[in-house]
Amino acid sequence: MDGKREQQPNEFRDAAELKEAVRAFSRADVGRLRKIAASYAFGSGMESSDLVQETIRVCLEPESGRHWRQGVPLMAFLSLTMHSIAFNERKKYRRLVYRDTEIERADEGPTTTTPTEMQESNGAPTTVFDGKASSTPVDARESEENAITRIYLEKVLQRLKLLFADDPHARAVLDGDMEGSSADEIRQKLGIDHKTYASIRRRVRRKISQEFGKDGNR
Amino acid sequence: MTKNQNSAEQKLRRLADAMAKDVEAMSDEEILAEAKETYGDVDRMVAETRQLIENGIAAAGRTHLENARKAIKQRSRETQSNVVRLPLDKKRTILKHLAAKDPALSEGFTLAARIEADSSADIDGLLEDLVELGLIDGDGNIL
Numbered sequence: 001m002d003g004k005r006e007q008q009p010n011e012f013r014d015a016a017e018l019k020e021a022v023r024a025f026s027r028a029d030v031g032r033l034r035k036i037a038a039s040y041a042f043g044s045g046m047e048s049s050d051l052v053q054e055t056i057r058v059c060l061e062p063e064s065g066r067h068w069r070q071g072v073p074l075m076a077f078l079s080l081t082m083h084s085i086a087f088n089e090r091k092k093y094r095r096l097v098y099r100d101t102e103i104e105r106a107d108e109g110p111t112t113t114t115p116t117e118m119q120e121s122n123g124a125p126t127t128v129f130d131g132k133a134s135s136t137p138v139d140a141r142e143s144e145e146n147a148i149t150r151i152y153l154e155k156v157l158q159r160l161k162l163l164f165a166d167d168p169h170a171r172a173v174l175d176g177d178m179e180g181s182s183a184d185e186i187r188q189k190l191g192i193d194h195k196t197y198a199s200i201r202r203r204v205r206r207k208i209s210q211e212f213g214k215d216g217n218r
Numbered sequence: 219m220t221k222n223q224n225s226a227e228q229k230l231r232r233l234a235d236a237m238a239k240d241v242e243a244m245s246d247e248e249i250l251a252e253a254k255e256t257y258g259d260v261d262r263m264v265a266e267t268r269q270l271i272e273n274g275i276a277a278a279g280r281t282h283l284e285n286a287r288k289a290i291k292q293r294s295r296e297t298q299s300n301v302v303r304l305p306l307d308k309k310r311t312i313l314k315h316l317a318a319k320d321p322a323l324s325e326g327f328t329l330a331a332r333i334e335a336d337s338s339a340d341i342d343g344l345l346e347d348l349v350e351l352g353l354i355d356g357d358g359n360i361l
Contacts, residue, residue, distance in 0.1 A: 015278075022271050028246035030264045030271075031253040038256075039237035042230075049270055056274025061281055079238050087231060153226035160233075177236035178229035201240060206255070208237070214256050 012067035015060045021074050022056060029075065036079050040086035042212050055081050163211050170204050173197075177204075301349060301358040302342040309341050312358045316348070319360060 013021075025033065037048035037055070058064045059081055068077045164171040169190060176186035187197045212218050241249070250260060257263040301309070348354045355361055 019275055022275075025268075025271075026246070027260070027264050028249045030267045031249045031260065032241055032244070034263060034267045035241045035249065035252065035256075036238045039241060040234050042234055042237070049266070052267060052270040053274040053277065056271050057277040057281065060275060060278035063285060075242055079242060083235065083238070086234065150226060153230060156230060157226055174233070177233045180232045205237060205240060206252070209256055 010070065012069055015062070018059060018068055018074075022078075032075060033078060036075070037082055038209065038214060040079075040082045042208065044086045046086060048214070051082055051086060054085055058085060159211065160208070163207055164204070167203070169200050170207070173200050173204050300356045301345045301354065304358055306338055306341070308358070309338075309345060312354065312360070313341070313344065316353065316360055 033052060034048060037051040041048040041051050055078055059066055059068065059078065066081055068074065160174060161171070164174055169192070172190055173186055176189070181189075183197065187194070190197075192200070244252070253260050253263060301312075304312075345354070345358070349356060353361060
């Protein structure tokens with residue numbers, strides 16, 4: 001075996017089949033697609049509406065390298081694509097925030113605020129600048145971008161913790177999700193049955209939806 | 219990337235994955251009930267989302283067309299660029315040989331007259347036309 005797998009005929013569904021299938025979505029499927037988009041838009045700076053549109057566009061583009069494999073449920077395929085777009089979008093968002101910072105820097109001149117001070121003051125990420133000249137601009141820029149992103153993501157996490165501060169079970173489910181624990185692991189840790197677990201998960205989802213908006217990025 | 223940043227990003231990624239998986243597994247009734255709670259008017263949300271799907275389909279069509287145009291342009295540049303980069307005397311020689319080989323063509327396009335009198339730009343245009351007609355190849359070889 002040379003490590004490459006030959007593509008079998010009809011292994012993938014074509015664009016016409018994909019179009020037909022998404023157009024035939026039931027009301028519930030459309031709702032499901034929108035809610036999955038809101039889950040992935042969450043914290044990415046992208047709206048769920050943009051994510052739905054972009055996902056369909058990308059899935060239909062032969063050059064995108066994304067193909068709907070025979071036997072894979074369409075919703076799972078779209079969900080996987082959304083995951084990828086949302087997390088690439090996070091990187092793009094990071095660059096946009098950096099660009100804003102650059103514009104602000106040009107307007108105001110250098111300051112001596114460090115990313116750490118910025119984090120401590122809990123200010124907006126667009127005002128971060130350490131004011132130091134660097135002999136390696138690319139490294140310095142990357143380091144600033146990383147600092148800005150870290151602050152932004154930490155703020156999202158902080159909002160989540162505050163949101164569930166008075167609901168220890170919901171907080172435990174949230175922490176379990178963020179650590180990558182399975183449903184069984186979380187249930188066992190909390191000592192709760194399936195029904196209670198499902199109810200807590202619903203509560204978590206609804207509260208996040210209220211906090212971050214129906215489009216997932218408020 | 220620092221460990222902390224990676225950790226925050228990873229946590230949000232895992233949370234988003236867990237939430238999306240939940241939604242994938244929900245029954246139609248649960249989806250519609252939550253949609254009503256979140257969006258209020260479910261019919262409106264469904265109509266809006268169907269429109270987003272159509273917008274995505276249309277955008278893919280535009281990108282596809284744009285890529286096809288780019289590919290044609292690129293192919294055309296690749297096949298025609300060599301002949302127009304030849305020295306002017308070489309270009310004139312190609313046209314003279316072509317005229318000698320096919321007098322009817324020479325008459326039809328008043329080729330002989332144009333070879334001597336026309337500017338370099340005119341000759342390039344003529345050579346490109348001949349490539350398109352399949353009378354010479356991209357390197358100026360008579361076919």
